[in-house]
Amino acid sequence: xxxxxxxxxxxxxxxxxxxxxxxxxxxxxxxxxxxxxxxxxxxxxxxxxxxxxxxxxxxxxxxxxxxxxxxxxxxxxxxxxxxxxxxxxxxxxxxxxxxxxxxxxxxxxxxxxxxxxxxxxxxxxxxxxxxxxxxxxxxxxxxxxxxxxxxxxxxxxxxxxxxxxxxxxxxxxxxxxxxxxxxxxxxxxxxxxxxxxxxxxxxxxxxxxxxxxxxxxxxxxxxxxxxxxxxxxxxxxxxxxxxxxxxxx
Amino acid sequence: xxxxxxxxxxxxxxxxxxxxxxxxxxxxxxxxxxxxxxxxxxxxxxxxxxxxxxxxxxxxxxxxxxxxxxxxxxxxxxxxxxxxxxxxxxxxxxxxxxxxxxxxxxxxxxxxxxxxxxxxxxxxxxxxxxxxxxxxxxxxxxxxxxxxxxxxxxxxxxxxxxxxxxxxxxxxxxxxxxxxxxxxxxxxxxxxxxxxxxxxxxxxxxxxxxxxxxxxxxxxxxxxxxxxxxxxxxxxxxxxxxxxxxxxx
DNA sequence: CGCAGAATTGATACATCTCAAGCTGGGTGG
DNA sequence: CCACCCAGCTTGAGATGTATCAATTCTGCG
Numbered sequence: 001x002x003x004x005x006x007x008x009x010x011x012x013x014x015x016x017x018x019x020x021x022x023x024x025x026x027x028x029x030x031x032x033x034x035x036x037x038x039x040x041x042x043x044x045x046x047x048x049x050x051x052x053x054x055x056x057x058x059x060x061x062x063x064x065x066x067x068x069x070x071x072x073x074x075x076x077x078x079x080x081x082x083x084x085x086x087x088x089x090x091x092x093x094x095x096x097x098x099x100x101x102x103x104x105x106x107x108x109x110x111x112x113x114x115x116x117x118x119x120x121x122x123x124x125x126x127x128x129x130x131x132x133x134x135x136x137x138x139x140x141x142x143x144x145x146x147x148x149x150x151x152x153x154x155x156x157x158x159x160x161x162x163x164x165x166x167x168x169x170x171x172x173x174x175x176x177x178x179x180x181x182x183x184x185x186x187x188x189x190x191x192x193x194x195x196x197x198x199x200x201x202x203x204x205x206x207x208x209x210x211x212x213x214x215x216x217x218x219x220x221x222x223x224x225x226x227x228x229x230x231x232x233x234x235x236x237x238x239x240x241x242x243x244x245x246x247x248x249x
Numbered sequence: 250x251x252x253x254x255x256x257x258x259x260x261x262x263x264x265x266x267x268x269x270x271x272x273x274x275x276x277x278x279x280x281x282x283x284x285x286x287x288x289x290x291x292x293x294x295x296x297x298x299x300x301x302x303x304x305x306x307x308x309x310x311x312x313x314x315x316x317x318x319x320x321x322x323x324x325x326x327x328x329x330x331x332x333x334x335x336x337x338x339x340x341x342x343x344x345x346x347x348x349x350x351x352x353x354x355x356x357x358x359x360x361x362x363x364x365x366x367x368x369x370x371x372x373x374x375x376x377x378x379x380x381x382x383x384x385x386x387x388x389x390x391x392x393x394x395x396x397x398x399x400x401x402x403x404x405x406x407x408x409x410x411x412x413x414x415x416x417x418x419x420x421x422x423x424x425x426x427x428x429x430x431x432x433x434x435x436x437x438x439x440x441x442x443x444x445x446x447x448x449x450x451x452x453x454x455x456x457x458x459x460x461x462x463x464x465x466x467x468x469x470x471x472x473x474x475x476x477x478x479x480x481x482x483x484x485x486x487x488x489x490x491x492x493x494x495x496x497x498x
Numbered sequence: 499c500g501c502a503g504a505a506t507t508g509a510t511a512c513a514t515c516t517c518a519a520g521c522t523g524g525g526t527g528g
Numbered sequence: 529c530c531a532c533c534c535a536g537c538t539t540g541a542g543a544t545g546t547a548t549c550a551a552t553t554c555t556g557c558g
Contacts, residue, residue, distance in 0.1 A: 073395070075403065075489055076491055077489075079403040083395035083398045083399065084395070094388055096385070101395075125377070125381070128374070128377050131377065132374070132380060134384060135380060135387060136345070138387045139343055139387055141391055142387060145391060145394035146320070146332035146351070146394060148398060149322075149401055150332065152398055152401035153401045154324065154330045154449060156545080156546095191503095191504070192504070192505060192506095193505095199402070200401065200402025200403060201547090204505095204506085204546090204547075204548080205547075206505095207504095207505060207506055208546095210505095210506095223555080224505065240325075240326075240328075242324075242325055405513080405514095406513075440536070441536070441537065441538095450515090451514075451516080452536090452537080453514090453515075453517095453537095453538085454513090454515075456536095456537060456538055456539080457514095457538080457539080459538095460538070460539085472523085473522085473536070
């Protein structure tokens with residue numbers, strides 16, 4: 001059993017799992033969980049590690065348990081576009097596909113709950129709860145991708161930055177279950193270059209626009225990564241979105 | 250029974266349906282088809298008509314039978330981004346969602362096979378074949394959306410145009426089951442403005458880049474819409490994609 | 499301390515947008 | 529039958545936003 005560069009996390013019980021109610025297993029009954037438990041194993045990766053390269057054979061699918069990973073596409077000449085940001089409970093891999101379509105990289109230390117692909121596929125056809133949940137999650141991802149297409153195709157650099165900050169702020173708030181009262185405070189999980197790859201910009205433009213938002217009092221920065229948003233509505237104004245948007249799901 | 254602006258096409262049998270083997274019903278057995286048949290109805294729309302507005306209540310889901318439709322998002326100030334191109338067999342609507350997230354517009358005359366949403370959802374949980382096929386189609390759409398994100402975020406105007414032409418050419422070839430020998434000939438199903446909305450460009454830039462590709466001998470034009478591609482590899486060179494890309498599915 | 503990666507800032511180049519003027523082709527009505 | 533019209537398209541000239549290239553400046557860490 002070769003332990004390459006990855007660390008192995010302690011296996012723990014699905015019942016205690018932090019993503020139990022949101023991941024692909026969310027709908028499973030106890031007996032279904034037991035079957036999943038038999039084919040699952042945990043894997044840990046260090047920040048910066050690329051877990052999967054586009055074109056690799058994939059013999060597993062997985063859920064992000066903790067940490068953040070990215071999905072990126074790269075062109076021959078090196079231009080890169082991030083096409084997905086994977087947060088805890090998000091699903092990686094495609095049942096029925098043998099080869100990875102994107103690079104998957106850990107931007108923070110990362111723990112994944114992996115399922116061997118073959119048994120997972122068999123389980124999927126026998127337990128509709130898994131397929132149902134996966135469909136729901138895939139539809140959500142498709143909506144997110146389409147919102148991102150609007151951003152990439154039509155928004156200005158400033159709107160792109162504001163949109164990304166708003167998304168991170170909102171997610172962070174929902175994770176902490178914080179009331180939207182008072183200042184929203186969070187850490188950027190991405191470097192400037194990663195933000196650029198996500199937004200279809202250069203890192204210099206990202207840096208300039210963040211500075212501009214800071215000068216205009218929309219955000220405050222403590223260090224490079226720590227962001228304070230005192231007036232969330234003001235930030236939303238900068239995103240270019242409808243004021244009532246984002247409540248469809 | 251108010252027949253608004255839409256024409257009603259003659260109802261026909263699923264067995265004769267041109268999209269029978271590719272649509273959401275592709276995996277259904279005869280008995281499942283019978284149930285679907287009971288809740289389906291056809292609807293026709295004229296080119297240019299918007300079938301669904303973002304925010305509308307949706308009481309049905311549907312498959313495109315013939316014709317082409319688009320999914321678009323619009324910002325408050327009128328900036329528009331197309332986020333989907335719906336071809337025969339593609340699925341419209343999201344089970345479990347009450348309200349449309351995008352505008353759906355017919356760019357050609359269009360026939361849709363509609364299912365009342367409630368019964369469709371019930372059928373979905375009782376017949377896994379439908380959910381399975383829908384998952385597969387949604388995953389394909391997600392891949393397409395992600396490829397489009399690369400285009401929107403990182404490709405030049407010329408590469409965007411070449412990519413769109415290549416996609417249309419390829420689809421047309423696969424529809425006609427034509428050998429890739431000789432010239433590929435097709436009609437653009439979109440106006441310059443629609444192409445611009447798809448590509449995140451202005452219509453002027455679309456027009457200029459098409460002219461440039463014509464001057465460079467990559468494509469030939471007969472009229473505004475009819476395109477001849479004598480050397481498909483030369484067109485592919487202009488897309489910026491890997492030469493071996495697009496064979497993952 | 500000092501190094502290296504990350505980020506900022508500046509000056510300039512350039513791709514695409516914007517605004518504006520004509521062109522084209524097919525349909526319509528006098 | 530011709531003149532006109534109009535939507536769709538093309539082309540031009542100039543403006544502008546972002547990329548590119550190039551210095552610095554931070555920041556954390558060995």
